[in-house]
Amino acid sequence: MRWRESEGGVIIENWTEFDAKLTFECGQAFRWEGEGDRWVGTVQNRLVKLERIEGKTWFLHPCSAGEFEGYWRRYFDMDMDYANLIEQMKDDLVTCQVIRRMQGLRVLRQERFETLITFIISANNHFNRIKKITASLCREYGTPIPDSGGIVAAYAFPTSTQLAQASPDAIREKCGAGYRSAYIVGAARMVEEGFPLAQLDELPYDEALKLLQQLPGVGVKVANCILLFACGHRGAFPVDTWIKKVLTQVYGVPDRPKDLQRAAARFGPEAGYIQQMLFCYYRMHPEALENPNS
DNA sequence: CCCCAGGTTAACC
DNA sequence: GGTTAACCTGGG
Numbered sequence: 001m002r003w004r005e006s007e008g009g010v011i012i013e014n015w016t017e018f019d020a021k022l023t024f025e026c027g028q029a030f031r032w033e034g035e036g037d038r039w040v041g042t043v044q045n046r047l048v049k050l051e052r053i054e055g056k057t058w059f060l061h062p063c064s065a066g067e068f069e070g071y072w073r074r075y076f077d078m079d080m081d082y083a084n085l086i087e088q089m090k091d092d093l094v095t096c097q098v099i100r101r102m103q104g105l106r107v108l109r110q111e112r113f114e115t116l117i118t119f120i121i122s123a124n125n126h127f128n129r130i131k132k133i134t135a136s137l138c139r140e141y142g143t144p145i146p147d148s149g150g151i152v153a154a155y156a157f158p159t160s161t162q163l164a165q166a167s168p169d170a171i172r173e174k175c176g177a178g179y180r181s182a183y184i185v186g187a188a189r190m191v192e193e194g195f196p197l198a199q200l201d202e203l204p205y206d207e208a209l210k211l212l213q214q215l216p217g218v219g220v221k222v223a224n225c226i227l228l229f230a231c232g233h234r235g236a237f238p239v240d241t242w243i244k245k246v247l248t249q250v251y252g253v254p255d256r257p258k259d260l261q262r263a264a265a266r267f268g269p270e271a272g273y274i275q276q277m278l279f280c281y282y283r284m285h286p287e288a289l290e291n292p293n294s
Numbered sequence: 295c296c297c298c299a300g301g302t303t304a305a306c307c
Numbered sequence: 308g309g310t311t312a313a314c315c316t317g318g319g
Contacts, residue, residue: 122299123300124300124301125315126300127300172315179303217302219302221300221302222300222302241300242300
């Protein structure tokens with residue numbers, strides 16, 4: 001991968017291991033829209049576009065060289081060696097097959113507060129409705145983003161201050177977040193009162209996991225999602241309904257919470273990345289659950 | 295009408 | 308300490 005500044009943006013060349021659709025629609029992010037070669041994301045108080053120029057060359061804009069080095073490089077997880085995942089799992093052919101088929105799926109490093117709230121919303125919910133609730137939450141409580149010449153009105157993700165001041169009933173009515181509304185406000189208030197979101201990256205995994213579960217609406221699964229998608233804990237291993245199916249039906253893991261969580265060990269120090277690929281692959285191809293060797 | 299969706303919680307044993 | 312319903316809401 002090489003990059004250079006150009007006309008208000010950054011051209012990324014030879015970006016191997018990047019598939020926009022897999023990355024933006026695998027269920028880790030809820031604020032990217034688009035298809036094929038043109039995507040628009042609302043990230044960090046601004047609207048950015050990511051467009052494929054050709055092959056493995058992409059144009060990210062608006063974006064300065066400083067912003068690329070200081071933010072986007074990390075956001076897109078560009079320093080991760082994805083090819084090494086296959087090397088690590090070389091003794092497990094079934095897993096290697098899935099990793100190969102999910103080539104280009106990148107684990108994004110997103111904003112901590114946004115990830116906290118969107119994954120509280122994700123509980124017992126569908127991807128499309130999570131997106132819908134998130135969009136209305138931004139529209140109702142987020143700060144408008146001035147979009148130079150665009151037609152779509154965009155909003156920044158609400159800050160903890162903005163959500164802490166909201167009433168759960170209003171969120172329920174305006175955003176359709178249901179019983180999660182009270183969790184959203186409760187978690188935002190704890191962040192306002194000093195919950196150390198920013199320290200989660202540096203804390204040992206076990207401590208960070210325990211700490212996060214003090215927030216309302218955050219259980220083991222959601223806590224692992226936050227650690228994996230926002231805090232750089234690559235071993236964080238969210239166990240959801242799909243991974244449960246995969247582990248029990250494909251890998252023969254006993255259907256008990258402890259056994260399912262411990263199964264992370266078989267996927268190495270970057271188990272979270274492999275979890276995300278398994279999740280995405282089997283959700284796209286549920287029939288493969290019946291024939292693990294196909 | 296019932297069931298499920300990238301779960302969490304409170305109440306039980 | 309593990310197990311069991313209830314839970315907003317929209318779609319199949």
